[in-house]
Amino acid sequence: xxxxxxxxxxxxxxxxxxxxxxxxxxxxxxxxxxxxxxxxxxxxxxxxxxxxxxxxxxxxxxxxxxxxxxxxxxxxxxxxxxxxxxxxxxxxxxxxxxxxxxxxxxxxxxxxxxxxxxxxxxxxxxxxxxxxxxxxxxxxxxxxxxxxxxxxxxxxxxxxxxxxxxxxxxxxxxxxxxxxxxxxxxxxxxxxxxxxxxxxxxxxxxxxxxxxxxxxxxxxxxxxxxxxxxxxxxxxxxxxxxxxxxxxxxxxxxxxxxxxxxxxxxxxxxxxxxxxxxxxxxxxxxxxxxxxxxxxxxxxxxxxxxxxxxxxxxxxxxxxxxxxxxxxxxxxxxxxxxxxxxxxxxxxxxxxxxxxxxxxxxxxxxxxxxxxxxxxxxxxxxxxxxxxxxxxxxxxxxxxxxxxxxxxxxxxxxxxxxxxxxxxxxxxxxxxxxxxxxxxxxxxxxxxxxxxxxxxxxxxxxxxxxxxxxxxxxxxxxxxxxxxxxxxxxxxxxxxxxxxxxxxxxxxxxxxxxxxxxxxxxxxxxxxxxxxxxxxxxxxxxxxxxxxxxxxxxxxxxxxxxxxxxxxxxxxxxxxxxxxxxxxxxxxxxxxxxxxxxxxxxxxxxxxxxxxxxxxxxxxxxxxxxxxxxxxxxxxxxxxxxxxxxxxxxxxxxxxxxxxxxxxxxxxx
Amino acid sequence: xxxxxxxxxxxxxxxxxxxxxxxxxxxxxxxxxxxxxxxxxxxxxxxxxxxxxxxxxxxxxxxxxxxxxxxxxxxxxxxxxxxxxxxxxxxxxxxxxxxxxxxxxxxxxxxxxxxxxx
Numbered sequence: 054x055x056x057x058x059x060x061x062x063x064x065x066x067x068x069x070x071x072x073x074x075x076x077x078x079x080x081x082x083x084x085x086x087x088x089x090x091x092x093x094x095x096x097x098x099x100x101x102x103x104x105x106x107x108x109x110x111x112x113x114x115x116x117x118x119x120x121x122x123x124x125x126x127x128x129x130x131x132x133x134x135x136x137x138x139x140x141x142x143x144x145x146x147x148x149x150x151x152x153x154x155x156x157x158x159x160x161x162x163x164x165x166x167x168x169x170x171x172x173x174x175x176x177x178x179x180x181x182x183x184x185x186x187x188x189x190x191x192x193x194x195x196x197x198x199x200x201x202x203x204x205x206x207x208x209x210x211x212x213x214x215x216x217x218x219x220x221x222x223x224x225x226x227x228x229x230x231x232x233x234x235x236x237x238x239x240x241x242x243x244x245x246x247x248x249x250x251x252x253x254x255x256x257x258x259x260x261x262x263x264x265x266x267x268x269x270x271x272x273x274x275x276x277x278x279x280x281x282x283x284x285x286x287x288x289x290x291x292x293x294x295x296x297x298x299x300x301x302x303x304x305x306x307x308x309x310x311x312x313x314x315x316x317x318x319x320x321x322x323x324x325x326x327x328x329x330x331x332x333x334x335x336x337x338x339x340x341x342x343x344x345x346x347x348x349x350x351x352x353x354x355x356x357x358x359x360x361x362x363x364x365x366x367x368x369x370x371x372x373x374x375x376x377x378x379x380x381x382x383x384x385x386x387x388x389x390x391x392x393x394x395x396x397x398x399x400x401x402x403x404x405x406x407x408x409x410x411x412x413x414x415x416x417x418x419x420x421x422x423x424x425x426x427x428x429x430x431x432x433x434x435x436x437x438x439x440x441x442x443x444x445x446x447x448x449x450x451x452x453x454x455x456x457x458x459x460x461x462x463x464x465x466x467x468x469x470x471x472x473x474x475x476x477x478x479x480x481x482x483x484x485x486x487x488x489x490x491x492x493x494x495x496x497x498x499x500x501x502x503x504x505x506x507x508x509x510x511x512x513x514x515x516x517x518x519x520x521x522x523x524x525x526x527x528x529x530x531x532x533x534x535x536x537x538x539x540x541x542x543x544x545x546x547x548x549x550x551x552x553x554x555x556x557x558x559x560x561x562x563x564x565x566x567x568x569x570x571x572x573x574x575x576x577x578x579x580x581x582x583x584x585x586x587x588x589x590x591x592x593x594x595x596x597x598x599x600x601x602x603x604x605x606x607x608x609x610x611x612x613x614x615x616x617x618x619x620x621x622x623x624x625x626x627x628x629x630x631x632x633x634x635x636x637x638x639x640x641x642x643x644x645x646x647x648x649x650x651x652x653x654x655x656x657x658x659x660x661x662x663x664x665x666x667x668x669x670x671x672x673x674x675x676x677x678x679x680x681x682x683x684x685x686x687x688x689x690x691x692x693x694x695x696x697x698x699x700x701x702x703x704x705x706x707x708x709x710x711x712x713x714x715x716x717x718x719x720x721x722x
Numbered sequence: 723x724x725x726x727x728x729x730x731x732x733x734x735x736x737x738x739x740x741x742x743x744x745x746x747x748x749x750x751x752x753x754x755x756x757x758x759x760x761x762x763x764x765x766x767x768x769x770x771x772x773x774x775x776x777x778x779x780x781x782x783x784x785x786x787x788x789x790x791x792x793x794x795x796x797x798x799x800x801x802x803x804x805x806x807x808x809x810x811x812x813x814x815x816x817x818x819x820x821x822x823x824x825x826x827x828x829x830x831x832x833x834x835x836x837x838x839x840x
Contacts, residue, residue, distance in 0.1 A: 496771060499800030500726040503821035507732035510825035514739055537822055 067094040067113045074098060076145070076168065080116060080176070087173035091180060100124040100132060107136045114180055115142045127156065134161050141187035143179060163187060210287075210310075213294055215303040218243050218260045232281075249278040259291060260304045267293050267301065274311070286315035338437040341422070344392050344430060346371040346385050358437070360408025380405050391419050392430045402440070414444035481693075491543030498540055502533050509533070542687070552595035552697055559651055559718065560585045560624050562596055566603035567622070573608055577617030586625040589651055590720040598694045605687040606655050606714045613659030613712060621656040626720060643701050649720040656713045661706040670704055723748045723757075723780065724769035724798070729821075733767065736825050743832075751775030755783050758790050765836055767828075768816075770799040781816060794835045798823065 077096040084091045094112060097103050100121045106112050119129045130144060141163045146153070154165035163183030166176065204211055204224040213222040220239045228236045231247045244253035252275065259270050269292045277285045291306035332339050338355030340348055348367050359375045361367055373381040383403075391398050397420035407413045415437045422432040509530050512518070518526070567581070574581075610620055629648045644650060662670060671692050688704075695702045700718040707713050724730050730747035737743040748757040751772045758766065766784065770777035777797060784790045797818045817835055819828065 496800045499821045500724075500729055503800070503823065504726070504728045504732050506822035506824060507729070507736050511732065511736040511739060514736070514825070533822055 067092055067111065073118070076118065080145075083173040083176060087177050091177070098122065100129055103133055104136060107133060107140050110140075112140055114184060115140055116145055116180075117142050118145050118147075120147065127153070127160075130157060130160065130162060139187065139191050141183040143183050208310075210308045211306070212239075213303060213305045214243075214260060216264060216301070218257050218304070221303060230279075230285075247279065249280060251278045252276060260306075263291055263293050263304050264301060269293065274315075275308070285310060285312040287311060335436075337439075340367075340435050342371075342388060342433045342435065344388075344432070346388050349432065355437070358408075358439075375408075376405060387417075387419060388433055391421050391433055395421050395423070395430050397421065403437075413439060413441045416440045487543070491540070495540040495543060498536065502537055502540075505529065505533050542690070552598065554593045554595055556591045557594045557596045557599070558589065559592055559594070559599070559653060560589065562594070562599050563603050563622060563624065563653065566600050566607055569600075569604050570607045570611060573611045574620075577615065579611065579614070579617050580619045582619065582621045584621065584623040584625075589624060589626055590649070592651060592718050592720065594698060594718070595694075599698070602691045602694050602716070603653075603655075605691045606716070609687065610655050610657035610659070610712070610714070613657045613661075618658035618711075619656075620658075621654075623654040623656070624651065626651045643699065644717070644719065650717045651720055653716045654713055656707060656711060658711040661710065661712045662704065667704070667706070723751070723754050723766055723777075725749050725751070725772040726769070737829075740829065742829075751777075751780055754780045755787065755790070758784060758793065759787075762789075763793060765794040765796065765832060767798045768795050770797055796831055796835055798828075 074096075077098075081093045081096070084093060091114075095102075095106055097106065098121070100123050103115060103117070107115065115133065117130060117133060119126050121129055124132060130142065133142060142161070144154075144157050144162045144165045145168055146165065147168045149167040149170070157165050163186060164179045166179060171179070204222075207224060208226055210227040210230060211224040212220055212227050215221050219241050220243070223231075223236045223239045225236055228234070228239065231239060233239060239247075244256045247253075248256070256275065259273070262268075263270055269290065271290045273289050273291075275287045275289050277283075277287055279285075287308040288311045289306055289308040291304050293301050294303040294305045296302050332350075332352045335352065336354055338352065338358045340351035340355045343349055347369055348371070351364065351367050356362070356364060356367055359367060361375075371381075372384040375381075376384065380403075387398055387401065397418065399418045401417045401419075403415045403417050404412055405415060417435060417437045419433050419435045421430040422434055423429065424431045509526050513523070513526050563583075567583075607620070607622070614620070627650060629644055629646050629650060671688050692702055695716060698718060700716060702717075703715045705713050705715070724733075727747070727749045730749060734745040734747055737745050746757065746761040746763065748754055752775050754766075754775065766780075768777045768780055777799065781795055781797075784793055784795065795816045797816055798821060799818070800821045817831060819831055
């Protein structure tokens with residue numbers, strides 16, 4: 054009968070026969086007669102040769118006789134097996150010994166055949182089974198080895214549990230955690246035996262849930278608390294455990310100790326929290342922006358400074374969402390510059406609108422944050438300090454300073470004015486003394502002058518005078534007249550310093566003055582032009598004294614043009630604006646901006662006032678006229694009269710030639 | 723009437739030199755009324771500033787004297803301004819001339835004051 058096993062189309066099995074030469078020949082014949090499936094590749098008579106062949110792995114099966122010249126019995130088998138090449142060994146023995154056969158098979162022999170008790174078919178079948186079984190065993194052993202290696206060497210804890218969460222198998226790593234000597238010691242026990250309920254209970258619940266649903270639990274972070282006080286963290290995956298038929302028979306799981314990672318994480322979190330709380334608790338606004346100017350992080354103070362309650366209203370936004378376009382653009386420019394240059398902007402003063410109205414002063418520092426790998430600016434960290442109060446104090450100080458210096462300057466001015474008034478008072482006092490003296494002298498001099506005049510008059514009436522005598526008398530009369538003029542001028546100082554003020558038209562007074570001095574103009578070619586503004590306001594004046602003023606001024610003008618010329622008298626009113634030439638003349642303390650004044654100007658076309666003399670023209674006894682023509686008191690008296698009226702007088706040279714006398718009176722309100 | 727005797731002496735010479743006036747001098751204000759009553763002038767040239775009795779007082783005495791009240795007065799004074807004269811005692815509307823005065827101006831004023839009676 055042909056063997057039931059289909060001959061294998063694969064290469065023939067290489068067989069090593071190891072026996073005495075007679076038996077070998079028999080076996081070879083048997084096999085070759087039966088099947089081409091087996092090829093006897095070698096036949097050796099000594100164990101050492103067999104060992105070499107196995108070592109070379111050029112055999113698939115060994116037919117081994119236990120009785121060899123260099124080895125006997127069980128030892129022969131053991132020695133060959135010890136080479137561990139997983140070559141199936143079929144023992145051939147001349148001894149039909151059941152117990153030895155069983156011992157051999159237990160030790161790893163595939164079969165035990167008794168010589169003389171097998172035919173070709175039995176041998177071939179035994180050989181095939183041996184090969185098949187050996188292959189299956191090898192595979193299983195491999196599997197078992199893999200699993201064992203995994204369980205034994207894996208530092209992660211691996212465990213299998215039954216439906217009641219009792220350990221079925223744990224690996225050494227788990228035993229280590231449980232502090233048990235052998236993994237087997239855990240069998241039949243549960244988490245409740247090793248952990249505190251704090252961990253055991255949720256773990257049990259998880260496993261029951263997996264058993265109920267069949268759904269795995271993946272990567273759960275578990276806190277493990279052990280009775281001896283150890284606390285650990287594990288990353289655990291638990292899966293349903295099924296038998297080969299697919300029935301759920303328990304759970305299996307793997308836990309990785311992440312206590313160290315967890316601790317680092319906790320430390321990091323603590324550090325982060327500390328930093329966060331530092332940032333939060335700093336009363337100055339702190340914020341971080343990305344390179345596009347969007348807020349990435351900020352603190353309570355910054356959030357509040359933008360007038361927002363929630364971080365979500367700030368994070369991801371940019372300055373334009375909180376500030377007017379101008380400020381936002383300025384901030385963006387600063388940000389861009391720090392990003393572009395990588396240089397911080399330090400203590401930059403900024404004035405920004407406050408969300409609650411008004412403006413606030415900020416001292417801002419912006420610093421770049423570089424990417425540690427690329428060195429490129431990735432972010433900006435900014436810190437602001439509100440310096441509004443300092444700034445306001447500064448401003449107040451500055452204002453106070455300005456006020457002070459203004460006050461000081463006012464004080465100086467007042468002091469100047471006082472000094473000037475003091476000088477004027479001294480001057481006035483001097484004038485009064487001169488006046489009193491003049492009045493006394495005048496009285497004493499006038500009588501002798503009257504006598505001389507009378508005498509000259511008498512002598513001129515005589516018929517007996519010759520030409521020389523008449524000339525002498527004329528000279529005498531002129532001399533008396535001169536003396537009298539001086540006395541009259543001096544006497545003006547003795548006039549009481551009081552005015553008889555009535556409402557008067559300045560133009561009327563000037564018209565009258567012009568009539569009085571008309572005689573002065575008889576000696577030359579004079580033209581007179583009057584430009585009087587109509588409807589001028591009436592002024593409060595002492596008409597007689599003001600008339601004397603204009604008689605003096607017009608007389609001076611005429612005397613300045615001995616050969617003739619153009620006399621122009623102009624009267625107009627104006628409001629003082631303090632702008633340009635529309636000022637209150639040389640006496641700003643007399644008039645104020647806004648005053649309405651009536652101005653009289655007397656222009657001549659004479660030679661003007663010599664340079665350097667213009668400051669002296671109001672001094673007593675100063676005159677530019679030839680001796681005998683003027684007393685040197687005219688302008689002095691003129692000014693004192695104008696001063697009494699609270700007016701001003703100024704005499705200047707006109708650019709086109711000649712002089713201009715400008716008199717101003719305040720229009721009565 | 724003037725406390726300045728030199729002046730009254732010259733006035734007498736020049737005015738009488740015109741052959742139209744008869745002049746009586748008086749240099750003491752306190753004698754003014756007595757002298758005037760004796761002389762009975764048509765017009766008195768009266769100084770203002772004089773010791774003892776001044777021109778204003780003399781003018782008031784004459785104006786209130788029953789015999790002399792019609793006598794004309796011209797003030798002739800070294801004081802120049804009317805206001806000053808008023809301060810001294812008032813000139814009561816009498817004409818006023820300031821020294822020094824020319825003969826022509828004086829005689830014109832005298833003629834004007836006396837009017838066309840003589």
